[in-house]
Every structure is written in C-alpha cells, then in structure tokens.
Amino acid sequence: MKKKTTIKDIAEALGLTPSGVSKALNDHPRISDKTKKDVKKMAKKLNYQPNHLASALRKGKSNLIGVIIPRNNSNFFSSVVENIEGVLNEKGYNVIIAQSNESHEKECDCIDALLSAQVDGIIASMANETTNLKYYKKIKEKGTPLVLFDRGENALNVDYICIDDYNSSLKVVEHLVNQGCKRIAHIAGSSNIRIYKEREIGYRDALKKYNLPIEDELIIECNLRLEDGRRIMKQLLELDEKPDAVYASGDYAALGALQVLQENHIKVPQDIALIGFSNEPFTSFVSPAISTVNQHSEAMGKLAAETFLNRIENPDEKVSLNKITLNTELIIRESSNKTNS
Structure with a gap:
C-alpha cells in the first residue's frame, strides 16, 4: 500500500521546514x-491531501457542514440540497451529504x-x-449549530424552515369539493412526523368545514412510496x-x-x-398529469443555508430562533380537474 504524502515529505523535497510548508499551504x-x-x-x-480533521482540531473550524436527508431519490430533497450547497459554497463551506433512508438507526449513525x-x-x-429526539x-x-428543514420537531427549539402543511391540505380538499367530490380518501404519511400530522389535521378540518364524513377506512398511513400507493389504492377499491x-x-x-386505477380501467x-x-x-409527464402541491424547494434550501450562516456568524449574539413557514401552491392538472375532463 502506497504511503500517504505528508507535509514532511514536501519539506524534504524542497529543503524547507515542515512549519514553512504548512504556512505556505495556508x-x-x-x-x-x-x-x-x-x-x-x-x-x-506528490499528490498531497490535507488532513482536514487535524486542521479542524487545530483551528476549531472545519468549514464542513453536514446535511442529512431522508432519501436522495426525491427531486424535492435533491433540490433543497443543491440550493443549500449553492449558498454555503459561496461562503467557503463544503457540504457532506448523509442519507438516512427513512431509518432512525441510520440517522443516528x-x-x-x-460530529x-x-x-x-x-x-x-x-x-x-424518528420519534426519539435523543441524537x-x-x-x-x-x-453544534442545528437547522431543521421540512421535517422537524418544535420541541427541539432550533431554527426550522417548513411549509404550511395544514393550509396546503385545506387547499387540496377545497379544490376536490369544488370538483364535486364527496368521499375523499387520504393516503397519509406517518403521524409521528409533524408535517404529515399537520396535513392530516388539515384534511380532517376541511372535511368538517364542508360537512363531509370523516371515515377511518378512508385514512391510511404509510411510508408514501410507490408500492404503498399501489397497495392502499387496491385496498380502497x-x-x-x-x-x-x-x-x-x-x-x-x-x-x-394512478397505476392501479389505470390497471382497473x-x-x-x-x-x-x-x-x-x-x-x-414526473407528475407533469404522466398521463393524466397529476395535480400536486409545490413546496418551493429552492427557497427552502436557500433559507436553511442563510439561517445556518446567520447562526454561525453571530456566535456571541443572541440571534432569535427562526421558524420560517413558506406558503405552498396547489398545481391543478388533469388528474383532479373534472370540469375540463
């Protein structure tokens, strides 16, 4: 195995002291x-690679920011990360991306x-x-400064960037009612995650507002993967x-x-x-195109990065906690627009 090049190797090659080489590199x-x-x-x-960890220990600053996302196959999360990176790279920070795959154990790792x-x-x-907030x-x-985005818990008392999940559901149900729908099912996310809980509460409150029945058989929790949607749609049919x-x-x-509905004609x-x-x-490419809610991932990523920078650049000041709630946009397409069908 080839020996890793050190500052000492560079110093010997040039007839300098290791201290002089270190200063020159910095x-x-x-x-x-x-x-x-x-x-x-x-x-x-000599293919010298600096030891960032040793440097971080010496300086007390690594210029590395960790970003943890639940999964990377989502355009929403990849867009948020892209915008976080864009803001932080400009300020000289590098981003390390970690993926939990929706697993609490992996998230702790x-x-x-x-750290x-x-x-x-x-x-x-x-x-x-994640239900246990210990980690x-x-x-x-x-x-270590912590900023949460999209999915977070207010109990942690940290900076938090989110969307208005409750009112998003009100908009969705109101649109469906205006299309003449009277029996609206909800494929829900895990109720231990705040955003999905808020969406379900918004859905229930909207049904009450329009005097529509709230039926447990029409509300089914899952991990919101494609196979979950297929399984639950079959159950509803x-x-x-x-x-x-x-x-x-x-x-x-x-x-x-949608796949199950089409398979059943x-x-x-x-x-x-x-x-x-x-x-x-993909929601705009399939046929019929799927109506959906735009979460403004670009703004969320930029705000998460800017909030972090504000926190880290003012360590001695009492910067008040940020809870930024973004409004969403209901995008109406063919899959829900009965008036044009």
Whole structure:
C-alpha cells in the first residue's frame, strides 16, 4: 500500500521546514509568493491531501457542514440540497451529504459520523421512523449549530424552515369539493412526523368545514412510496363504497395509486380524482398529469443555508430562533380537474 504524502515529505523535497510548508499551504503573509508557488506545485506532484480533521482540531473550524436527508431519490430533497450547497459554497463551506433512508438507526449513525468529522453545523430533515429526539439533542449539547428543514420537531427549539402543511391540505380538499367530490380518501404519511400530522389535521378540518364524513377506512398511513400507493389504492377499491377522490401526502404514492386505477380501467378524474404532494418532475409527464402541491424547494434550501450562516456568524449574539413557514401552491392538472375532463 502506497504511503500517504505528508507535509514532511514536501519539506524534504524542497529543503524547507515542515512549519514553512504548512504556512505556505495556508497562504501565510510572511511566506514569499515564490515559496508558496513551489510548495503548492510540489504538493500537487506528490499528490498531497490535507488532513482536514487535524486542521479542524487545530483551528476549531472545519468549514464542513453536514446535511442529512431522508432519501436522495426525491427531486424535492435533491433540490433543497443543491440550493443549500449553492449558498454555503459561496461562503467557503463544503457540504457532506448523509442519507438516512427513512431509518432512525441510520440517522443516528449519520449524526455520529458528522460530529466525528468535526462539522461546523448540521442541517437536517428527519427520517420517517424518528420519534426519539435523543441524537438531535446530542447535536445541541455539543454546541453544534442545528437547522431543521421540512421535517422537524418544535420541541427541539432550533431554527426550522417548513411549509404550511395544514393550509396546503385545506387547499387540496377545497379544490376536490369544488370538483364535486364527496368521499375523499387520504393516503397519509406517518403521524409521528409533524408535517404529515399537520396535513392530516388539515384534511380532517376541511372535511368538517364542508360537512363531509370523516371515515377511518378512508385514512391510511404509510411510508408514501410507490408500492404503498399501489397497495392502499387496491385496498380502497375493495371498499363497498369506493372514494371519488384520493389525496396522497406524497407524489410517489399518488403515482402508485394512478397505476392501479389505470390497471382497473377506472377513469381519472371522472370516476376518481387524484392529487399528490411535492411536485416531483414526473407528475407533469404522466398521463393524466397529476395535480400536486409545490413546496418551493429552492427557497427552502436557500433559507436553511442563510439561517445556518446567520447562526454561525453571530456566535456571541443572541440571534432569535427562526421558524420560517413558506406558503405552498396547489398545481391543478388533469388528474383532479373534472370540469375540463
């Protein structure tokens, strides 16, 4: 195995002291431009890789930010991360992305790994399975800045960027009622996650507002994957009284539901209207195009990064906690628009 190049190797090659090489690599003002150039050229020739962890321990700052997302196959999360990176890279920070795969255990491992890497802060969206906040409290106890986005818990008392999930559901149900729907099913996310709980409460309150029945058989929790949408749609079609609309709390579940409806030759939206949530790119490409809720991922990513920077750049000031709630936009497409079908 090839030995890793050290500062000492560069120093020996150029007849300099290790201290002089270190200063040259860090652009110390007392080192001449020629020496800096020679050192950087030799470092490149010897394939020198700086030890960021050792540097972080010395300086107390790593310029690394950990970002934890539940999954990376979602356009929403990849867009949020892209915008977080865009803002932080401009300020000289590098981003380490960790994926929990909706697993609480994996999420805890991600947190441990990021803290071990001496990150300057963590920006996170919680896994579906997470009910125990012990590891998030651990981040706070270590004094590492923490910003949550999309999925978070107010109990942690940290900066939090989210959307108005409750009113999003009100908009969805109101639209379906205006299309003449009277028996609206809800493919819900896990109720231990705040955003899905808020969406379900909004759905229930909207049904009450329009004097429509709230029936437990029409509300089914799941992980909102495509296969969950398929399974639940099959379950709903077996009811004696089928729904005339389905509101899924995620676009992948809505796509699964659409597949089952089409396989059973059920007309969408004429027989059963359908709405998803998140505005994944595929929702506009399928036929019929799926109505959905736009969560403004670009704004969420930028705000999460800016909130983090505000927190880290003012360590001695009492910066008040930020809870930023973004309004959503209901995008009406063919899958729910009975008036144009």
